[in-house]
Amino acid sequence: MIQTVATKPFNDQKPGTSGLRKKVRGFQQPHYAANFVQSVFDSLSGFEGQTLVVGGDGRYFNRDVIQVVLKMAAANGFGRVLVGQGGILSTPAASHLIRSSGAFGGLVLSASHNPGGPDEDFGIKYNVGNGGPAPEKVTDAIHARTLSIDSYRIVDAGDIDIDTLGTRELAGMTVEIVDPVAAYADLMEQLFDFPAIREMIAEGFTLSFDAMSAVTGPYAKEIFERRLGAQSGTVRNGTPLPDFGHHHPDPNLVHAKELYDRMMGDAAPDFGAASDGDGDRNLIIGRNCYVTPSDSLAVLAANAHLAPGYAKGLKGIARSMPTSGAADRVAEKLGIPLYETPTGWKFFGNLLDAGMATICGEESAGTGSDHVREKDGIWAVLLWLNILASRRQSVAEIMQTHWATYGRNYYARHDYEAIAKDRADALMAALRDKLTALPGTANSGGTVQSADDFAYSDPTDQSVSRNQGIRILFEDGSRVVFRLSGTGTEGATLRVYIERYVDRHGKLDMETADALAPLVRAAQEIADITGFTGMEQPSVIT
Template identity: 30%
Template sequence: MTRIAFGTSGWRGILCEDFTFDNVKVVVQAIADHLKENGQAGNGVIVGSDTRFMGRRFTEEAARVLAGAGIKACLCDRDVPTPVISFEILRRQANGGINFTASHNPPEYNGIKFSPSWGGPALPETTKDIEQRANRLLGTVCWQEPTLEEAERQGLLERIDPRSAYLADLERKIDFDALQGIGTLALNPLYGTSRGYLEPPLQRRGVPYRIINDHLDPYFGGQPPEPSEAHIPDFITLVRNDPAIRLGLATDGDADRFGILDADGTYIEPNYIIALLLDYLIRVRKLSGGVARSVATSHFVDAVAKKHGVPVFETPVGFKYIGELICQDKIVIGGEESAGLTIKGHVPEKDGILACFLVAEMVAREGKTVRELLERLYGEVGRFVTRRDNLRLSPELEAAYAGKVAAVPREVAGAAVTDVITVDGVKLLLADGSWLLFRKSGTEPVVRLYGEASGEARLNDVMAAGRQFILG
């Protein structure tokens, strides 16, 4: 029997194999039991999904299970972005949110992400409790499920449209009026939930735009719904071939991640976007506070923070840790190299829609391309080049991995190791400012190797040394 296991972003599985209606009901019942035992069932739970197969059916089954447990379900009327669920939790002071999404994973996957009442991704102690409850329930049927009509009559189901409230709040956080002179924007929701969210603020101001992949397709056009360079060739071609387009803005399947193309179609790494926006928010918007980044995210962010004299909070991978710092009002911006960010005063969750429009605002107000802004910032704080590789391990290498990283080398690619960071994985800081990070996957025999240096040649040497250390 399948065992329920929550990862950094909830429980995910392959449809019809482990992600089944029976297992979904078990997980939702476990969430209901968790909420009731902790006295957090009174204000209801937001229930939504992305655009994957059977998403609507899964949300309806979840609403029935919640109603059977005496918990009100606020059921979203269509597929909904992950950050909008977070926003609606906070706006309604709900007890949490259940989101059926596998984010940027391929179309055969689906998942359940639970967000508690503070609006961010659930912390490990919460997901561990839900996981344990779910695994005890596997194979049992011990709850009653009313029909949706019965739940509605009992006041345990409310159908909601959270879009207008979220967009109204976004209008207060983005200077959309500045975009009126930017030129044409290209939009790519990747067949996902940002359809109908990216367009309205532009339509209201007459900002010209071109949009592709804005219809429902659970296959996501044959690519994972991830706005990385490898998965958006059609979007890159569109921007590259249309001289009127000033900027390309893309989101992933559940709209919590972003992808940015410059005016010439060049893909801009998320690491660089986070650093640029930190500088912009402090220098132009005059916001105050520190910055949070995951352990795998570029130290370009640190250099910008040093320039402005603000603290850096290094977190494990997983946006829940950055979300906590947003709730504590300690940071101006928090971001991860995997294209997730949020800002001061916004939801404690990744928001790709917000990220896209922040970049558009920055480009419009600064009057420069993204590359021009990058070159200017490089001139002020230095150049940073980052990379990530996946190293697949043989059974022998996997067995030896823990012992290997417990005895790290004193030198990497000719530079002394000056510090070892173990907040998540093993990160080696080198004397010349370069660094390497080894993170073992929790689900497959793969080590994720991250590296950074001041130039491509040096980064090649550092990454080669990292590969040799793990595989040699």
């Protein structure tokens, strides 16, 4: 029986770059999750009888919201819903399932790398039929609907068993519980040279993968241990937990310190990696060699031809504006286009769909390709393993060779978290007010060549995205970028990206902190970060 439930709008349901993210307590308010789901459905058309994909990263409240989604999908006219067994689907696996099943779209229940648990974060993101995040015109329509919604439709029925594979029926709609891992693992086996990687591992190559008690555990065990033959225990923290084991599932040097310490120790494995809460980010560390996400993107692009799935070469490379220019030099040498986009994977989707780019990446530990329309942590790890199996060099040797060929982009990101939003907005407004006056001025970083607020004109549809981050470019090619992040749930996060380029004839073995110290001082001088935020040091440096 379909019920129409009266409701009132919530004024805080504007989706960010990766959907709606709030504290679990916020989603647990009566009607809150249902309001947002109905607003998504009300913003779409033509889905009658179509397929919807649903799954998430297993965080707290995931299973509860899946039941709401199933009952609302049936009440709103979907013909079939595909659900990952146990409610589990990594974000890249969800993208692949949407694409391979011909689904109308999908709801991904995740707050990505944010903490999980009753007092932590939850999120809902709508992905369109290409498998990628909804474009701005869709998220804008969803937000508009959340402000006027007065009812939602839901089936009055008991909960569906989502733990047993097979098909169910719910008010005339088919619910199919599917293996969340198999199809994705099969796709990876088509893209990469699994026999070569297996041979390398059989010869004694060792690796360690930290799944951070998040969604990639089952994927990593199937692929690394079962299909590639890595020893049992290679995958650590491999069981997805609703609270991620009380850990913050963000694969950076702060939250994956255990892996970092292991890789810097005397008995370090040859290769270390981690992925995040929903499986779309990655961390790459060789023995005594941390690889920045920006450098990783450049190395993957330069060597992608070594993997069978990319043997024909790349059509183009895309990176987010805050990501370092390391990939630009690879694109130049390969003679292919380089696209600089705003932050947010949805901007890459248009380029991928148009066949203009093959590999994309963000400095926030996300890399991926045209195999899906999301960034993909396991994919990045496998491409690295394919490169290592082909070149038979260590990670450190590959990095040294890369820098000797292209030069080195020393790079870091400083995050100032949980700032009062009015203070963060005031800082950015003050920066915008001084943009025209900055060129020609000098500070600790050198002389400013130009300053702007990045705007992007999409080459596929000519849409324009403005106010995407403030760029301060110096005469020597260095730069500092200021941007407010849209992925947190408390206050605002100021991200300051600091980059210095040294050509291949320069000093390539400096400590990153030493190389960037003058630019760090320049960022403080230009933006008065301490004055606006009250913070003497960043919360996290990556």
